[in-house]
Amino acid sequence: NLVTDDDAVVYSLHPNCQGGHHYLSAFENFYIIFQEKGTYRRTSDMTHDQKSVEYSLHPNCRNGLNYWGLPDHYYFLKPTSEWGVEYYKGTNFNKDECVATYSIHPDVTNFLPGGLSVTKGPAFGIWENIK
Numbered sequence: 001n002l003v004t005d006d007d008a009v010v011y012s013l014h015p016n017c018q019g020g021h022h023y024l025s026a027f028e029n030f031y032i033i034f035q036e037k038g039t040y041r042r043t044s045d046m047t048h049d050q051k052s053v054e055y056s057l058h059p060n061c062r063n064g065l066n067y068w069g070l071p072d073h074y075y076f077l078k079p080t081s082e083w084g085v086e087y088y089k090g091t092n093f094n095k096d097e098c099v100a101t102y103s104i105h106p107d108v109t110n111f112l113p114g115g116l117s118v119t120k121g122p123a124f125g126i127w128e129n130i131k
Contacts, residue, residue, distance in 0.1 A: 011046075011047045012047060013046050013047065014043075014046060014047060014048060014049035016041065016043075016049045016052065017030075017032055017041065017043060017046040017049055019034070020032035020033055020034055020041070021033050021034060021035040021036075022035075022064070022066070022067040022076075023046075024067050024068050024069035024074060025069050026069030026070060026071065026072070026073060026074045027069075027071070027072065028044070028071075029042050029043065029044055029051075030042070030043050030044070030045075030046050031067075031069065031074065031093070032046075033057070033064070033067055033093075035062070035063065038056060038057050038062055039054050039055060039056055039057060040054070040055055040057055040093050040094075041053070041054045042054075042055070055093065055094040056094060057093050057094070058093060058094055058095060058096035059096075060078075060096045060098070061076070061088075061090070061093045061094075061096055063078075063079055064076030064077055064078060064079075064088070065077040065078070065079060065085065065112070065114060065115075065118070066112060066113070072091075073089050073090065073091060073099060074089075074090055074091070074093065075087065075088065075089050075090075076088050077104070077109075077112070078101075079118070083103040084103050084104065084106060084109070085103070085104045085109045085115075085118055086101050086102065086103055086104065087101070087102045087103075087104050088100075088101050089101070089102075106119045
């Protein structure tokens with residue numbers, strides 16, 4: 001129950017599965033994206049790191065803004081291209097097996113974490129107390 005957190009169980013991540021920038025599940029496995037290393041790890045169990053393998057991310061699959069998965073595909077938002085932010089659907093991060101790419105309306109991009117920095121540019125400033 002996500003409202004009351006009744007009967008919740010917390011599992012520890014195996015050390016090899018820690019420090020990822022993005023985590024997703026697809027194809028009955030878990031995927032951990034390590035942006036700085038340019039790799040991803042596929043595992044069947046993040047607690048014991050079972051049936052794990054690490055691959056290089058194809059250059060077209062790097063630097064996604066958000067990554068997520070469904071049973072038969074993975075998805076990510078690609079940073080700005082000539083069409084703006086793109087929604088990418090694929091089946092293999094290593095070989096860049098792209099199924100489809102679609103552009104995303106700026107209003108949707110604005111709604112996502114970090115989206116305003118994509119459409120409006122980076123923001124810099126400081127907080128000031130109002131008296």
